[in-house]
Amino acid sequence: MNYQVRIQKRKDFQILENNMPIIKGAKPKWYSSEIVFFFNNKTYQIKKKSFWKSDYEITASGKKIGNILIRSFKKPRGNFIQILENNIVKYEYYMIFTTKSIFGYARTFTLKNNEDEVLKINYDWKKQSWIKYTEEISVDIINNQESTPDLSVYSLFLMRLIQQQEAAANSGGGAMIHG
Numbered sequence: 483m484n485y486q487v488r489i490q491k492r493k494d495f496q497i498l499e500n501n502m503p504i505i506k507g508a509k510p511k512w513y514s515s516e517i518v519f520f521f522n523n524k525t526y527q528i529k530k531k532s533f534w535k536s537d538y539e540i541t542a543s544g545k546k547i548g549n550i551l552i553r554s555f556k557k558p559r560g561n562f563i564q565i566l567e568n569n570i571v572k573y574e575y576y577m578i579f580t581t582k583s584i585f586g587y588a589r590t591f592t593l594k595n596n597e598d599e600v601l602k603i604n605y606d607w608k609k610q611s612w613i614k615y616t617e618e619i620s621v622d623i624i625n626n627q628e629s630t631p632d633l634s635v636y637s638l639f640l641m642r643l644i645q646q647q648e649a650a651a652n653s654g655g656g657a658m659i660h661g
Contacts, residue, residue, distance in 0.1 A: 483626060485634055487619035495519075495638075497621075497631055505631050517639060521632050528639050536643075540636060550640055552647065561644055563593070563636050573628070575600060577640050582606075591641045593633075599624045601634060603641055 486498040493512060497505040507519025507526075515538075516529040524543045528550065531537045540548035546566065553560040562576040575593050582588035591603040602622045607615045619638070623629045 483623040483629075485621040485623070485631070487621065487638060489617060489619070497634060499631075505635060507635065517635075519632075519635055521635075526632060526635070528636070538639070538643075548636065550636060550643070552643055561640055563633075563640060565633075575633075575637075577637065577644065579641075579644065591637070591644070593637045593640075595625075595628060598628075601625070601629050601637060603637060605641065 483499070485504075486501075488496045488498060490496075494506075494508045495517075496503045496507075505519050505521050507517055509515075509517050514529075516527065518525060518527050520526070527541045528538055529541075531539050536552040538550040539546060540550065546569070548566050549564045551562055551564065553562075560576075562574055564571045565573040565575075573595060575595050577591055577593050579589050579591045582590060588604075588606040591605065593600045593602075601624055604618075604620045604622065606618045608618045609615055621634045621637070623634075
């Protein structure tokens with residue numbers, strides 16, 4: 483199975499299957515890292531737990547169902563998603579990435595459960611004209627039993643956090659605060 487990701491105005495996004503939207507979401511505020519999306523008649527929200535921490539909470543219709551945690555000092559399994567059931571961790575996934583070439587932005591982000599691959603996110607910049615580039619993102623589902631469209635959204639959110647973390651480290655702009 484394969485999903486395409488469409489991002490509009492760096493704020494709204496859609497997950498497409500066969501060019502049909504299955505998930506629509508948005509960042510409520512342009513400056514916020516919070517996102518809200520709709521799937522299976524539920525409103526999902528991913529937002530930061532507190533200003534001082536780099537942990538995020540996943541809720542579905544107001545009920546906590548998971549966490550997204552950034553722990554770069556525990557590489558390669560430092561960035562992970564926890565799915566909760568009755569406030570107990572039911573599934574834990576971690577994300578690693580590989581660069582496709584030395585000179586490009588093309589990367590593959592792989593979400594794993596233990597050593598089993600669940601999904602892959604293919605990320606690249608495509609040239610639209612001599613001055614305009616756009617992001618091209620697709621999600622390849624490897625394990626149909628574990629992977630759901632909402633897990634794809636959590637994975638895309640974690641991918642963005644990893645990209646931000648890497649950009650901050652490469653810019654010399656200081657380290658992220660880890661909680």
